[in-house]
Amino acid sequence: MEADGENTDDRVRMWAPVGQAVALLLGPYAEVVLHDPDTDRILAIWNSIGARGPGDPSLLGELDALDPSARDVFGPYEKVLADGRRLSSVSAVLRGPDRKAAAVLCVNLDRTPLEQAAAVLSAFGAPTTPRPEPLFEQDWTERVQHIVGTYVRECGRPLERLTRADRLAVLARLNEAKIFAVRRATPVVTAALRVSRSTLYGLLAELRAPSTKDNT
Amino acid sequence: MEADGENTDDRVRMWAPVGQAVALLLGPYAEVVLHDPDTDRILAIWNSIGARGPGDPSLLGELDALDPSARDVFGPYEKVLADGRRLSSVSAVLRGPDRKAAAVLCVNLDRTPLEQAAAVLSAFGAPTTPRPEPLFEQDWTERVQHIVGTYVRECGRPLERLTRADRLAVLARLNEAKIFAVRRATPVVTAALRVSRSTLYGLLAELRAPSTKDNT
DNA sequence: ATGTGTTTGGACTATACGTCCAAACTGGAT
C-alpha cells in the first residue's frame, strides 16, 4: 500500500489495482513489483520482501532481454535470496496503446513457508525408510546434459563458443553435483563439453588449486 | 468398534481402550490392531484398512523375533500395500504380570494422503528448476549401510549369520540402487557386508548369470 | 573322519583414472 498518494505516474494509476489485488490475494508471502524498464527503477511495490521501495533500482538482470518480438510473460523461474529463501517469480511486460513496453510487473512468491509445510506433512509418522529406490536422480548422464545445457542457455553462448572460464564454471557445477564420483563419468563429460580428456583434467586441476595460476 | 461384545478375552478387556483411543485420535487413516502372538491371529482391530477382522491370521512376519531380551517397541518401519498405499507402522509388545508377551499392538498409519498434501503444497508456484543440486540422496555410503541394515532387520538375522542367499539378495538391492556405479564403492560394500573382495565379486557374477549354477 | 559347498587371500589381467609434455592450434598485436 505504498503506492497511493498524489505523485503517481500514469502507469501506476493504470496498473496499481492489479498489483494490489494480486498482493492481497497471495497474502504476506507474495511481493508484487511494478518496474520502469527505462530508468530500471521501481515504480510501485506491494508486500515488499526486502526493504525496497519506489524509486530504488530494480536489480533485474532479467529485464535486459526486453525483446519486443519475444513473449511478454516470463517464468515461473526461481530466485534465491541471500538469506536462503527460495522465490518463484513471474514477470509480465505491460504495454501502452503505442505497443511500447511501459512497465514490467513482477510477482515474487516466497516458497519457503510452503516447503516447510510440505516437509512437516511428509515427515508425519516418518518411516525409517526415507524412500526405497534410486541412488541417482534418474540417469546421471542426463544430469550432465542438463547442467551443461542450463549453463549454455544462461549465458547465451552456443557451447562451441564457450570461453575457458565458462567451461571452468560448468565443471564447478558438475563437480558440485558429485558427477565425478560416478564411474566412467569423464568420457561423458568430455563429450558433453566437447573438450579432450587432457583439457578436462587440466581444468579440474585448476578447480582444486586456484592458487597455482598467477604470480610468484 | 468391532471389539466390544461379550466374547472378550482378558487381554482385549485390558488393552481395548488404548487401541480405541489411538484409533479415534489418528482418524480414519490409522488402523490399530491387537495381535495374539501365540495363535498369530487378530484379537481386535479398529479402523480396519483391509477387510481383516478379529480371528483372521496376523500375517506378521515381524512377530517371529519376539525376543524377550530385546526392546518391546519396534518401528516406525514402512510397509507397502498391494494397492500401493504406503504405511508407517509401529508395534509394541504388551506383557502381562508374568512378563510374558501377552499381545502385540500395531498401529498402521496410511501416509498417502499426507504425501499427496505435501506434493500439492510443494508444487504450489512450482519453479521451472525442479531442484538445483545433489545427484546423490545425501551420502551414498550411508545408503549402503541403510540397505544392509534394512535387510538385516527384515529377516532378523544379525549380519554375521546371513546365509549366502541373503547376501545375494542384499547385493541385488545394492545393485538395484546403482551403488556399483559409484567409484570406490566395492570396499565400502565388502566392509558393510563383512565379506572379502573375492566373495563379493563371486556373488556379483552369480547375480548377472543365474543360469550357470545348476544342471547341464 | 569325510565330503560338499563356501569363503578367502593373493596372484594376475584389464580398465579406468590421472599426470605430463611436446606439438598443434587459436586469436589477436605487430
Place this chain on the structure above:
DNA sequence: ATCCAGTTTGGACGTATAGTCCAAACACAT
C-alpha cells in the same frame, strides 16, 4: 603475413581400481 601468449590436444606414461582365477582354508552336516 609473422609472431606470440595462452590454450587445447593426442599420446606416452604411471597408478589405482575393477574384475578374474585358483588353490588352500574353512564350515558344517553326515
